[in-house]
Each structure stands twice: as C-alpha cells, then as structure tokens.
Amino acid sequence: MTALVVLVLLAVTGVATYVAxxxxxxxxxxxxxxxxxxxxxxxxxxxxxxxxxxxxxxxxxxxxxxxxxxxxxxxxxxxxxxxxxxxxxxxxxxxxxxxxxxxxxxxxxxxxxxxxxxxxxxxxxxxxxxxxxxxxxxxxxxxxxxxxxxxxxxxxxxxxxxxxxxxxxxxxxxxxxxxxxxxxxxxxxxPRSVPFTVTMNGRPLPGADDRPAGGITHRVAMAGQPFEIVVGRNGDASGLILAVVGIGLVLTFCLGLLTFQTQRREEWAMKLVDRRLAERDAAEERFSAAFSHAPIGMAVVSLDGDIVQGNAAFAAMIGAERNRLVDKPLADVLVPAERDWVADSLGMLEPGLQRVVHAERRCLHADGHIVWTAVSLTLTRNGTGQPEHLLAQFEDISDRRRYEAHLKHLADHDPLTGLYNRRAFERELDRHLERVRTDGAHGAAIVVDVDHFKQINDLEGHHAGDDLIKAIARGLRQRVRLGDVLARLGGDEFAVLMREGGRAEARHLANVVLDAIREQHIVTSSGRTRAITGSAGIALFDGNEEATGETILVDADLAMYDAKEAGRDRIAEAATAETRQAGTRTRLTWMDRIRDALDDERFVLYAQPIVSLETGDTEQYELLLRMRDEDGEVIPPGAFLSVAERSGLISRIDRWVVERAIDLLAASGAGGPTFEVNLSGSSIGDEVLLELIERRLKETGVCPKRLVFEITETVAVADVPRAQAFAARLNELGCRFALDDFGSGFGSFYYLKHLPFDFLKIDGEFVRDCARDATDRLIISAAVDIARGLGKRTIAEVIEDDGTWQQLRELGVDDGQGFYLGRPEPVEHVIKAHMREAG
The missing domain is CATH 3.30.450.20 (PAS domain)
Known part of the structure; x- marks a missing residue:
C-alpha cells in the first residue's frame, strides 16, 4: 500500500512538473x-x-x-x-x-x-x-x-x-x-532581474543590456525612425520545476506529518486572513472617508487618463454630478489648450522621472466659466512596484488669481483714473523702442500737462482738482486710438504712446488730446465758469540708436514745457536726431534754467506747519522747494523737479536744500523749529550728501533731532542695502526719518522693515474723503495701528476742513498737515513767527 502511495505521488509530481x-x-x-x-x-x-x-x-x-x-x-x-x-x-x-x-x-x-x-x-x-x-x-x-x-x-x-x-x-x-x-x-x-535592450535603426542605445536570448520584441516608430525594445526572461526557468519536484518528494516523505498538521494550519491561516481583511477594510474605510469629505477636489484616475472616482468637492468645483464623472477623461475637465498636460505628466510619473507633478491649470466649469486650480498628480504603485493609478488633487485658487491680477493692476495703474502709471508707461516705451530698432517701426511719445492746474487745486480744493483729472482721463480714453497707450504720469501730467505714424499723425493726435482737455470746464466758488487748456510736447521715434524710453520721455517733457513757455494751450516738438546733434536749445532750456538757479541762488524754501491734532500746537514744519525765474516770479516744483530728476541735477538740489535747512536751524537758535527735508530716491545713499550733513551738523552745533529727512514711498530706492547704511548713519547722528505718502504704493512695508522711520505720513488720497468714506477710515485706522505697533507717529496730509480734522482725531492720528491747518509761507517768515510765539 505504501509503495502504491509512493508511485501515485511520484506520478502526480511528474504531471505537476510538466504543468508547472x-x-x-x-x-x-x-x-x-x-x-x-x-x-x-x-x-x-x-x-x-x-x-x-x-x-x-x-x-x-x-x-x-x-x-x-x-x-x-x-x-x-x-x-x-x-x-x-x-x-x-x-x-x-x-x-x-x-x-x-x-x-x-x-x-x-x-x-x-x-x-x-x-x-x-x-x-x-x-x-x-x-x-x-x-x-x-x-x-x-x-x-x-x-x-x-x-x-x-x-x-x-x-x-x-x-x-x-x-x-x-x-x-x-x-x-x-x-x-x-x-x-x-x-x-x-x-523589474530589476529582467534584461532588455533598445535599438534605433538596428543599433543599441547606450546604457541598455546586451540583446537577451529568447527575448520578446516590440517595435515602435517615432519621428520617422524605427525603434525595437527586446525584453528577456526573468531568471532561470528551472526554479519552479525544481521546486515542484522537491515539493513532491517532500510530500512523499512528510505525508503523514502534513496530514496531522493540516487542520491546525488551516485554522491559523483563516485567522490570519480574517485579520488582514479587517485591516484592509479599515484602511479602505479611512481612505474612503478622507476622500469623500476632503475640502479639496480629489479624483482617482486610471493609467489611461479616465476618472475612476471623484469626490463631492471635485464635482462641485467643475459643476458636475459625481456619478457622471466615472469614465470621463481627466483631460476633458481642463480647457482645451491645456489638455495635453495630463498625458505629459503621466509620461513623467510612470517611468519615475518625477514622484509628483504640480501645476496651476484652468478647469472648465459646466456653466462655461473658468476655474483656476492648483493641481497635484501622484502615481500610486502596487506591491510589486508596478503603476496602478493616479491620484489627482485640485485646489480652487480662483480668488488668489483674481487678487494677484488686482495687485498687478494696481502696480501698473494710476488709482485715481485707472490709466497706466509712469512705471507701466516707461515699460511700454522701452518695448516700442525695441520694435523701432528691430522692425523699423515709427511713432511718438506725447506728454500733456493741464495749464494752471495748481491754481485750481489751491483755490477750489483738491476735490475739484481730482474731479477734473478724472474727467480729462475719460475724455482721453474716448479719443485715443486703439493700440496707442494712454497713461497718467502724475499730478496733472498725461502721456500717450503713438505706436504708428510720423510727425503729421503725432501733431494730429496731440491736437485731439488738447481738444479733450479744452472740452472740460470748472465752476469756481464765485460761480464763474473757467475754461481748461493744456500744453503738449511731442518726441518722435526718429531712429536715434542711443535713445531709451527715459530719454524719449524727457524729450517730450521738455517740449511740453517749451509749449508752456510759448504761451500754453499749444504743441511743441522735441529736437529731432539732426537738430539734437546740432545742439538746439529746446532740449536744454529747463536744465539750463535749473543750473542757473543753483548758481545764482534763485531757489527758495517755503515751510508748511505740521500740527498736533490733539493740542493744536505746531510740532514741526515741512520745507517745500520753489524756484524764482529771471524776473523773480515763483515757479512751483512741478515745473522743474521731474526734469531735475531725469537730468541728474536733483542731487545738487537736495544738497542745497539740506545745507540751507541746517543753516536756518542754526540761525534760529536752540528754541527754533524742527524741519522736515524731502530727499529724492537717488540721494538716499549719496555719500557726498552724508558727508555734507555730518560736517554741517558738527560745524553749526544744531541738534540732529530737529532735522527730519522725508522720503516718498512711491520713489524707488535703487540700492536698498546702501540706503540702509545711509539711514543707519544718520540715525546714529540723531536725525530722524519720515515716510511720505504712506499707502499709495506697495513699497511702504518693505521700507518700514529695512529703514529706520520715525513718522508715517498718510497719503492725502485716503485723508480727503475719510469723513465720508468708510474704506478710507479703515485704511487710516490700519496705518495708525501699524505705526503704534512699531512705535512711530502718524501725520495725515491734505487736511482741508474741520470735519476731516475731527475724524482723524477720532481715528488716533497724531499730527496733521494741510491748508486748513496752515498754508506754505516763506521759511524766513515762519521762523520769525515761531520765535515770537516761543519768546
């Protein structure tokens, strides 16, 4: 009987060996x-x-x-x-x-x-x-x-x-x-143990194995070239057979023992299976709960790119029903222009070139609108390391994209009119200048300034001035040609980039712009209607190889001031390349006048009081620069400062103002006032100016605390580390700093972090309407909180009535400045009045 059992087992082993x-x-x-x-x-x-x-x-x-x-x-x-x-x-x-x-x-x-x-x-x-x-x-x-x-x-x-x-x-x-x-x-x-080779046109690619014996060949044609992939066998084919023979022999020997142990092992195996199944069910339950209730969109995707399952957040994000997501290609969720991204990502994930693919992609909602999403694709693998499916995660970032677009718009646009600002306009000038050099394009830059605008602001208030600027901007939008660029450079100055045409077209467009200004009128406080005019300057793109966007703008600006000198309400052209080379006086007029004013001591200082809103006492004065012409008439800074900045004369002017301010402080004695002195961005970090300040303070014995240096936050500081060293040195001397126009741009917080300011001057844009505008009050309140948290004082600019003053007091602003509190006067008069009150 035993021999029969052995023979049966051997026969079964032989058959099993063959089958295996x-x-x-x-x-x-x-x-x-x-x-x-x-x-x-x-x-x-x-x-x-x-x-x-x-x-x-x-x-x-x-x-x-x-x-x-x-x-x-x-x-x-x-x-x-x-x-x-x-x-x-x-x-x-x-x-x-x-x-x-x-x-x-x-x-x-x-x-x-x-x-x-x-x-x-x-x-x-x-x-x-x-x-x-x-x-x-x-x-x-x-x-x-x-x-x-x-x-x-x-x-x-x-x-x-x-x-x-x-x-x-x-x-x-x-x-x-x-x-x-x-x-x-x-x-x-x-798998590691599988040899393979790859050939192109019959030649193996470097890095592949030798052609394996008994391999399976797969051919692919790409870009006009035949490729062959040959995959060999995995290990020795005799392993399983030997295992079957060995098992058969062991079964023959251990038949009795195995019979005894069978029931016991079956019971243990069933318990192990039950435990493993329970663990798997618990893991699947946890994943299912996390997947279904996740706040972001999630989808399980097959290797063919079809959605296997999507959660409720994903369905809501694209406006679809969950049951209709099954078998839908994931690429169809995206806008058509981005659908190749899914296949490209799989090509990176499947061979292990990347573990996760991140991107920002536009999904197409069922109602047709675009949903911006941050997408992550992860490839999951099974126990043998083979790709199994994709896990896609979608986070709705539409609000963030809209906010970024809004910030970008604010960075490039004037907040009052919505037109391009100077930064964006100069960028467009540089781009067009590149087209002029490479493609031979033509065109012109036109700068327009409203005549007597300062008088309108002074007599009728800034509200009237702002309303006029907005009305002019609307009129210009309606008349400027499609494709041309319109901008507000600042104050009452506008600019147009004409991308096509020559001198005749530029003069015609400049006349159209001036007509838009002439259509505006303003009713004065006395009830009279006042006509508005403007002056325009034209700078043609005439092929000058050395020209830059900045020099073109300077030429147009200088031409505009020539139009003002010629009687206003007219057009003037900048020098062409030929006349510029011949040295015409048109371009140099204002620069020469500034140099002459510096040489002839025709710059003068005015002072405007800065008053404590709590006590009404004058805390300090801001020094304001004016220039007298050859006939003694006072010229406002708007007429010459932009030319001084572009021509490099602003540093000389800043040094004159600082030295004059220190001399005035010394002359007024220890009981004299405190002065705020405006510095241009190019002077911040000027070693010559720093040496001048140190030397004059030492020579005069003036208390450095009475000297406050003011920088406008919209003025670009070219070298912040150098500016930090400059400010730190003045701070060591005892001087103080004020940040002007706080809130009007996006450099304020960066400057606050890196430069040692003592005063924050809140921009008048938020002050004028704060008694009526809740948004302005919220911004002012935030600025006050920031200043207090940093240990700074706040100064509100452009206070024009009692209601604004009272509102600013309630908001906690420390000091104020504006026509309601005091108009600018010659600094000598202010010092005398201050000394009388102090004495």
Missing part, C-alpha cells in the same frame, strides 16, 4: 510581452513632450527671414528644465553661400558634451550623420529624427524647418536627447 513548466513558460512570455508593450508606451510618452516643445519652438520662429536668437534663447531656456530627457536644444541657420550648410548660431545645453555636440557646421551634401536629416528637411520640410555619433557620443536629434515651404527653409531646430536618460527611464519601468 508549461505554465511558467507561458506566464513568462506573457510577462515579457506586457513589459515590452509597456516600455513602448513609456518611450512614446516620455519623448512626446520634447517633440512637441521642439515643434512649438520651430513654429514660433517660422515666418522670418532670420530666426531671432533672443526669441529662441527664451523659448529654449523655458523648455529645457521641463524636459529631463533632453540634453541640448540648438538653432542652426541655413547658409547657401559656397554650398548649402547649416551653422549652429544658438544653443542651450545641460552639459559640455551636449554643447559640443550641438556646436557644429553641417554641410547638407556631406557625410555628417545629420546631413541626411537636413536633406530630408530640404526636400519635404518635415520634422525628421536621426542618430548622431560625434566623438563617440550617442544622442537623438530632432530637426524641424523654421519655415513651412521647401524653398524658404531658413534653418532648423535641433533637439538632442540624452539617450542614457531615455534608457534609464525605461529601466525604471522594468
């Missing part, structure tokens, strides 16, 4: 075939995105006789960091003199090897490996791929024509693949 060998062979073949197909898909996905990038660069450079190197550099530097498998992108120009050849003009590369690979001249009729592809480009104008072997280095290159017609080929875009990185990407999709 057949099963293992079939399983191995299916596995090899699956791995080869998967490697082909990964190869296609990982190379698809670089090919699209090359095509995008090619089309961006098409249509020009000579491809723009700067444009190529910008596109290539933007593309290369997002393509781990690309080692270089190069731009070659087609040259026909002395035989058709391609000369590499530009290249962006990761390493020296890739750079040397791209930097070559290729003759189309030569034997260089790239010549065949370039000849194909010459014939049919299509994207081609070929294999290059310079200096023993293997790579893939993609060529595309710059233009789309056979006879107009201007060059080619070369994309050089890092073949070892390609092979590495494929290796990450293979």
């Amino acid at each position: 060998s057949e099963f293992e062979r079939n399983e191995r073949s299916d596995r090899q075939r699956s791995l080869a197909q998967r490697a082909g898909v990964v190869l296609e996905r990982t190379t698809a995105s670089p090919m699209r990038q090359a095509e995008t660069i090619s089309w961006a450079l098409s249509g020009r006789e000579r491809a723009s190197g700067d444009t190529f550099d910008t596109l290539a530097r933007r593309a290369l960091p997002t393509q781990p498998l690309v080692s270089a992108i190069a731009l070659s120009e087609r040259v026909t003199a002395g035989g058709t050849r391609y000369v590499t003009r530009r290249q962006v590369a990761r390493g020296d090897s890739a750079r040397s690979l791209a930097s070559r001249t290729v003759a189309v009729a030569g034997d260089d490996p790239r010549a065949a592809a370039l000849r194909a480009v010459e014939r049919v104008g299509v994207t081609r791929a070929t294999r290059i072997l310079p200096a023993g280095t293997s790579a893939l290159a993609v060529y595309s024509p710059v233009l789309d017609r056979q006879n107009d080929v201007a060059g080619a875009v070369l994309t050089v693949y890092d073949t070892e990185a390609v092979v590495g990407a494929l290796r990450r999709t293979m």
Whole structure:
C-alpha cells in the first residue's frame, strides 16, 4: 500500500512538473510581452513632450527671414528644465553661400558634451550623420529624427524647418536627447532581474543590456525612425520545476506529518486572513472617508487618463454630478489648450522621472466659466512596484488669481483714473523702442500737462482738482486710438504712446488730446465758469540708436514745457536726431534754467506747519522747494523737479536744500523749529550728501533731532542695502526719518522693515474723503495701528476742513498737515513767527 502511495505521488509530481513548466513558460512570455508593450508606451510618452516643445519652438520662429536668437534663447531656456530627457536644444541657420550648410548660431545645453555636440557646421551634401536629416528637411520640410555619433557620443536629434515651404527653409531646430536618460527611464519601468535592450535603426542605445536570448520584441516608430525594445526572461526557468519536484518528494516523505498538521494550519491561516481583511477594510474605510469629505477636489484616475472616482468637492468645483464623472477623461475637465498636460505628466510619473507633478491649470466649469486650480498628480504603485493609478488633487485658487491680477493692476495703474502709471508707461516705451530698432517701426511719445492746474487745486480744493483729472482721463480714453497707450504720469501730467505714424499723425493726435482737455470746464466758488487748456510736447521715434524710453520721455517733457513757455494751450516738438546733434536749445532750456538757479541762488524754501491734532500746537514744519525765474516770479516744483530728476541735477538740489535747512536751524537758535527735508530716491545713499550733513551738523552745533529727512514711498530706492547704511548713519547722528505718502504704493512695508522711520505720513488720497468714506477710515485706522505697533507717529496730509480734522482725531492720528491747518509761507517768515510765539 505504501509503495502504491509512493508511485501515485511520484506520478502526480511528474504531471505537476510538466504543468508547472508549461505554465511558467507561458506566464513568462506573457510577462515579457506586457513589459515590452509597456516600455513602448513609456518611450512614446516620455519623448512626446520634447517633440512637441521642439515643434512649438520651430513654429514660433517660422515666418522670418532670420530666426531671432533672443526669441529662441527664451523659448529654449523655458523648455529645457521641463524636459529631463533632453540634453541640448540648438538653432542652426541655413547658409547657401559656397554650398548649402547649416551653422549652429544658438544653443542651450545641460552639459559640455551636449554643447559640443550641438556646436557644429553641417554641410547638407556631406557625410555628417545629420546631413541626411537636413536633406530630408530640404526636400519635404518635415520634422525628421536621426542618430548622431560625434566623438563617440550617442544622442537623438530632432530637426524641424523654421519655415513651412521647401524653398524658404531658413534653418532648423535641433533637439538632442540624452539617450542614457531615455534608457534609464525605461529601466525604471522594468523589474530589476529582467534584461532588455533598445535599438534605433538596428543599433543599441547606450546604457541598455546586451540583446537577451529568447527575448520578446516590440517595435515602435517615432519621428520617422524605427525603434525595437527586446525584453528577456526573468531568471532561470528551472526554479519552479525544481521546486515542484522537491515539493513532491517532500510530500512523499512528510505525508503523514502534513496530514496531522493540516487542520491546525488551516485554522491559523483563516485567522490570519480574517485579520488582514479587517485591516484592509479599515484602511479602505479611512481612505474612503478622507476622500469623500476632503475640502479639496480629489479624483482617482486610471493609467489611461479616465476618472475612476471623484469626490463631492471635485464635482462641485467643475459643476458636475459625481456619478457622471466615472469614465470621463481627466483631460476633458481642463480647457482645451491645456489638455495635453495630463498625458505629459503621466509620461513623467510612470517611468519615475518625477514622484509628483504640480501645476496651476484652468478647469472648465459646466456653466462655461473658468476655474483656476492648483493641481497635484501622484502615481500610486502596487506591491510589486508596478503603476496602478493616479491620484489627482485640485485646489480652487480662483480668488488668489483674481487678487494677484488686482495687485498687478494696481502696480501698473494710476488709482485715481485707472490709466497706466509712469512705471507701466516707461515699460511700454522701452518695448516700442525695441520694435523701432528691430522692425523699423515709427511713432511718438506725447506728454500733456493741464495749464494752471495748481491754481485750481489751491483755490477750489483738491476735490475739484481730482474731479477734473478724472474727467480729462475719460475724455482721453474716448479719443485715443486703439493700440496707442494712454497713461497718467502724475499730478496733472498725461502721456500717450503713438505706436504708428510720423510727425503729421503725432501733431494730429496731440491736437485731439488738447481738444479733450479744452472740452472740460470748472465752476469756481464765485460761480464763474473757467475754461481748461493744456500744453503738449511731442518726441518722435526718429531712429536715434542711443535713445531709451527715459530719454524719449524727457524729450517730450521738455517740449511740453517749451509749449508752456510759448504761451500754453499749444504743441511743441522735441529736437529731432539732426537738430539734437546740432545742439538746439529746446532740449536744454529747463536744465539750463535749473543750473542757473543753483548758481545764482534763485531757489527758495517755503515751510508748511505740521500740527498736533490733539493740542493744536505746531510740532514741526515741512520745507517745500520753489524756484524764482529771471524776473523773480515763483515757479512751483512741478515745473522743474521731474526734469531735475531725469537730468541728474536733483542731487545738487537736495544738497542745497539740506545745507540751507541746517543753516536756518542754526540761525534760529536752540528754541527754533524742527524741519522736515524731502530727499529724492537717488540721494538716499549719496555719500557726498552724508558727508555734507555730518560736517554741517558738527560745524553749526544744531541738534540732529530737529532735522527730519522725508522720503516718498512711491520713489524707488535703487540700492536698498546702501540706503540702509545711509539711514543707519544718520540715525546714529540723531536725525530722524519720515515716510511720505504712506499707502499709495506697495513699497511702504518693505521700507518700514529695512529703514529706520520715525513718522508715517498718510497719503492725502485716503485723508480727503475719510469723513465720508468708510474704506478710507479703515485704511487710516490700519496705518495708525501699524505705526503704534512699531512705535512711530502718524501725520495725515491734505487736511482741508474741520470735519476731516475731527475724524482723524477720532481715528488716533497724531499730527496733521494741510491748508486748513496752515498754508506754505516763506521759511524766513515762519521762523520769525515761531520765535515770537516761543519768546
């Protein structure tokens, strides 16, 4: 009986050995075939995105006789960091003199090897490996791929024509693949023990294994080149068979023992299975609860890109029902222009090039509106390390994007009129000047200033002035041509960038702008109607190679002041390139007048009181600069300060004001007033000015605390570290600082952190209407809280009535300044009055 059992067991072992060998062979073949197909898909996905990038660069450079190197550099530097498998992108120009050849003009590369690979001249009729592809480009104008072997280095290159017609080929875009990185990407999709090789045109790529025996071959055609992926066997095929034979023999020997232990092991195994199932169910329950109730949108996505499951937040985000999300392609959730991103991301995640892909993408809501989202894609793998599915997370960032857009708008636009501000206008000038140099464009810059605007502000108040500025802005918007740029440079000064046309068109447009100003009227407090006029200056883009956006604006500004000198309500043109070279006086008029005023001591100082809102006592005075002309008439700072800043004379003026202020403080004695002195941004950090202040304070013995330096927060400080050292030194001397126009821009908080201010002067834009406007009161209250938290005092500007004064007191503002509290007067009169009150 025992012999019979042994024979039966041996027979069963033999049959089992045969079945196991057949099963293992079939399983191995299916596995090899699956791995080869998967490697082909990964190869296609990982190379698809670089090919699209090359095509995008090619089309961006098409249509020009000579491809723009700067444009190529910008596109290539933007593309290369997002393509781990690309080692270089190069731009070659087609040259026909002395035989058709391609000369590499530009290249962006990761390493020296890739750079040397791209930097070559290729003759189309030569034997260089790239010549065949370039000849194909010459014939049919299509994207081609070929294999290059310079200096023993293997790579893939993609060529595309710059233009789309056979006879107009201007060059080619070369994309050089890092073949070892390609092979590495494929290796990450293979189990470690499986050998494989990858060939192109029958030649293996570097980094792959030798061609395995008994391998399964999968063929892929990409960019006109045949690729073969050969996957070999996983380990020794005899392992399972030997295991089956061994088990059969052990079963024969241990039959009795196994019979005894069977029931006991079955009971233990069932308990283990129950425990594992319970743990799995608990984990799935936790994931399901977190997934379903997550506050952000989440979706489980198959490797084919279809949604398997989406949570309620995701369905609500795109306005869809949860049950209708199943089997919907994830790409369909995005706007059409961004749908390739899903496939590109899978091409990065599946081979392990990235663990997580983050991006900001636009989702399309069911009702048609755009939802901006921050998207994260994560690839999950099973226990064997094979890709299983994607987990997508969507966070709605529409509010943040709107806020960023609003901040960007505020940074580039005037808050009163909504027009471009000076910063944005100068940027547009520089862009147009580049077009003038490269494409031969024409055009002009027109600067317009409202005549006698200061009198309107002084006599009728800032409300009337602001209303007039807004009305003029509306009129200009209606008349300026589509495509031209309109801006408010500041105060009552507007500017127009005319992008097309010459002198005649510029004069016509300037007349149109002046007509818009002439249509405005203002009713004075006496009931009379007052006509409004303006003066315009024109600066043509006349091909001057040394011109910049700033110099063009200076020319137009100077021409505008020439129009004012000629009688106002008229147009003046800036000097052309020819007359400028001949040295005409038009450009230099105001700069010469400023120099003459400095040399002839024709600058004068006025002082406006700064009053304690609590006690009514005058705390200190702000010094205001004026200039007297040759006839003794006082000229306001708006007429000359902008010219002084652009011409570099502002530093000399600042030094004169500071020295004069210290002398006045010394003359007034120890009981004299405290002065606030305005400094331009270019003077902050001026070593000459710093030396002057130290020397004069030491020579006169003036208490440094009586000298407060004021800087406007909208004035750019070019070198903040240098300004920090400048302010720290003055602070050591005992001088104080005030930050003017606080809240009117976005530099305030940065300056507060890095410069030692003692006073915050709240911009008049928020002060004028604070008695009626809750938003203004909220901003002022916030400024007061910030100042108190930093141990600073607050000063409110432009106080024009009793109601505003009372409201500011309630809000906790410390001091005030404005016509209601005191008008500017010559500083000598102010000192005498102050000394009388003190004595």
